[in-house]
Amino acid sequence: MATQDGIVEMAWDPITRIVGSLGIYAKVDFNNNTVADCYSTSSVFRGYSIFMKGKDPRDAHFITSRICGICGDNHATCSVYAQNMAYGVRPPHLAEWIINLGEAAEYMFDHNIFQENLVGVDYCEKMVRETNPGVLALAERTPAPHAEDHGYKTIAGIMKSLNPLEGEFYREALQVSRSTREMFCLMEGRHVHPSTLYPGGVGTVATIQLFTDYLTRLMRYVEFMKRVVPMHDDLFDFFYEALPGYQAVGQRRVLLNCWGSFNDPDHCDFTYKNMAAWGKKMFVTPGIVVDGRLVTNDLVDINLGIRILLGSSYYENWTDKDKFVTHDPLGNPVDIHHPWNQHTIPKPGKRNFEDKYSWVMSPRWFDGKDHLALDTGGGPLARLWSTALSGLVDTGYVRATGHSVEINLPKTMGAPEKTFEWKIPMWNGEPLSNAIERNRARTYFQAYAAAQALYFVEKALAEIRAGHTKTWEPFKVPDEAISVGFTEAVRGVLSHHMVIKGGKIANYHPYPPTPWNASVRDEYGTPGPYEDAVQNTPIFEENSPENFKGIDIMRTVRSFDPCLPCGVHMYMGNGKSLDRVHSPHAFTGEG
Template identity: 35%
Template sequence: MSTIKLWIDPITRIEGHLGLYAEVDAATRAVSVAKTTVMMFRGFEVFLRGRPPEDAIAITSRSCGVCGAAHANASTRACDAAAGMTPLPMGNVLRNLAYAMTDYTYDHPLILNMLEGPDYSELIVSKLTPSVWQTAQQTPAKYSSIHGYRTIADIMRDLNPIQGRIWQLTVKYQRIAREAGVLIYGRHAHPATLIPGGISTDITNLASLLQEYYARLSLLTAWVKFVWAIWQDLYEFFRDHVSTPDGQPYALTQGKTHDPPVMLAGGWSDDPEVYSNIYDEAGGDWVKMYSLLDKAYNARWEKPGFAIGHEIYSPNPTEIQLGYLEFADSSFYEDWVKANVAPPYGWLKTDPLGRELAYGTDLYKYHMWNRTTIPKPGAINFAEKYTWAAEPRLLLKDGKIAPIETGPISQLWLNTLHATKVEVDNHKAWESNGSQLKVYLPGGTVNPDLPPGTAEELVITWNLPKYSTTMERLLARAVHLALVVSLAWANLLYAFKLINAGKIQTSRPWSYGKWPSFSYSFGWWQVPRGNCMHWLVQQNGRLANYQYEAPTTPNVSPTNNRCTDPWKGQCAGPFEMSVRNSKVTEEVPPDQWTGLDLVRAIRSFDPCLACAVHFEAKGEGGRVYNVIEKVIWNACSL
């Protein structure tokens, strides 16, 4: 049989500009080639040089109108460490409370119900996979007491864009979530109150502010139960009732990424006391503070680390980042190492504690502290360079090189493997035992928008999957949404404890120019799309180098030849791997395939390309497309 070649460009219902080229065997419906292209470059790292480090908080926030607070928070942690100061406990609590709302509780439902949801709506399912639609009409929903829908088809009908009730409720509740966060941030998507060593929120009427937050959190708690129940039902339906062309359960195999999985998480929600106390332990010395970062990161209420399969390779960010490298083999950048373009301070060989970058190998020049961004535009050539997305890889201590996946699923993965719990007073937020994670949501008053079941207490159980697949990623996002709201309750309780103890101050004394003569550090912060990572080097209060990666950067990474076994044949980012491991299930002739399963796989990561590539370069006459066999110019209909 013939090979069907698909160009899907642009992939819609994502942030930014992403194209997909795929080759599919018409007989087996299996994908043999998958390449993703990002045709936009922005150069934020270039124009950050020479600025005061604290400016990076506001400037990197402008990378994107969706996840501005993500970059602001990662940058704030990098600045905290390089300046040698952290907030007081109330400052940490306010940082946590704001982020839980403006990005997570706002973003996760929007991603699930408005960006990814239409792929599972009546409009798409009934048109492209009518047998699945017929089965959905006959399949009772298991969680109807929470979401109120009788059948799976009823859920799919309300996922129809604009007209569907789920879509409409998402518009309403994303606003409520943003309102809660803006009480602290002042605005969103670009927070106005994050500063090194604190937060500048007006706390004159702090108790009143927290009461306003509480009112919104109560409504949102019912809302996230509703959202979780919808996606739990959809996941179980695609697991138990839908198969791929080779007879495998759709949810367990379709869109699989690496084998073994490679999961990176940064954690978030700083422990109010632990993160505050490392300032006192370090005595204002930035190197001493760097030595305490792993302690602070591991005390976070969501846990950091890198896992290979079901084993934690390391829980310590300062150790993991020693081997965090970025290459430019397949992307539109000059290889700064081959060009011998060192940063202005020369090649850094060690971290602040004297540990060798890249474990003493000659790859240390590819570490983020040594990276120089040199754009090298070109035409798409899949045999050479074909995207503006760079190529992060993780060098392990034993010399192996691995690809990287990050996202809500990676955060739940690490939380589970840490085998721990988070509890404040009588509120247990979550607990795990190494193979299973449980999330606890409190009860409340009946929300008139939602079924009465959303007012009941709820315990959600998530079992660590064998692989990351399309449906596993969607379910993980829904479970993570619930976990975040549970952590918001934990932080709110902690805030009231601090008020009762008279500890309402938020920030340590900081002023413009208060920087060591030379320092360098990094900041990691788990965000809706995964781990947001910033690295900075400053000299005399000016940035000598600043490099950052959005979660989408490792996920959208192109293929290169850097990986070693067991990933030697899998040396591509999760986007490309997930498409490679997808099969077409559309019930139409091959010449009518739209690539539904392929874009489902990619959308399950919630790509954010503006952040991933950071000046747009356009040739004369705009962009030229070479028509191969089938070009989907605009996937809006998907």
């Protein structure tokens, strides 16, 4: 901690309750109770894009799933999508429904455990008591508007239920994460590195019993969500009421990206030439949202606009002579900084916030004029926003209206039919992207994933009853190909770009949500989303600078659901790096 002209320099490194080496370095202006400046850092490098070169393309999904021990199946799925395009293979319908069910289970599992057992701790009774005792006192006097739905009479009761290890709801959520993980394993064999997922389909033995086992667990989750959505609405709405101005915590310009999820096998043939059409048939609609407006939901446009800038990261640039791809399969020119043409050239150095300070690059989306620092909104915010504006999804269980998303959960043993509506967040007539709304969207997307899974089960069972039990199509690896896979990892956008030459991988670049969210200042001086969201965030914590926990900063960063393995990778050079330890840290909730 250092003080200069009333500005206190503070660091949280590493950020707790996430995987990976994320550090936040900020200048806090306690005179004005705001964050004056922020830098997001990552201290390790692993280099998957380097050692993928020369590998057999058929191994890509097995290798890339190991990028992360949390969302490995998302990587495997995206890699399989890229391979399907490269090999020209279209899996049987049943295989695609199985993959959709596996990914739906992953969303339910991961969002549940993060929302309730990790980010939920930021709003628990113990945390609020340490940082905002006045807010807790008000919570104890405030009745919960939806108490009859979730069972907690006051807002303080909700907060207490989220206390780590001892809170009732905290423990219940841990049990739910077990059943959702079982659901994934039923579809894809193993979590988080699928054992039955391949290009061309799956090796899962599809039976009526298999889907019945999945469905019994799913219906318990559906009933669980009928309590969770109103509970979180009560909690998050309370913070707006208790702390006027709290909508500015973690707020940044609405710059959201979603690559789409859950392919429709009736339309998806995995060809690049038809990608714009089948992309719009996804059950989560791809899209780029700028200032609340849908710019495009065309996956070809999205693909061509991706740029990998280096900015303040520890890498050397590459040149036009290093191009792998000059034009896409439709004849469109491909930029030198597109992932198909990227080279990963590490150049480690001493951390310098005036120059290079992180191993995370700066992915941007070029709209023809500006390189936009898009963020995923933690994943669900961008997914729901893009789907709502496109108005293309309607399965009966989920309907996109053009301004909202309706989620219909059927009757369960302990609760009647329930409809939830996620509405595009607005504040004073303007679209709102902030910490609270990223977290709220995560809750609604849990219900969204469950509702869509009900539809996928019906479609899979219809295939079996019609005698269509085949789950895999054969294929051949071409001598040369370029391909891309698009999907949504739990935390947001995921793309895998592959170039094959001589039957081997010549270039391979996976881009998960973390490089987008945790990116650093690019060569134009534009900060990454973490940095941008923390900068100018007001401070509502009641503690003095000497006992400052930084809870509003932590809520901002964790609202993005950060998970650094996907964004940073290990590199061992000739020197050693020693990070200073800063304290005090916010309550970690790690036992």
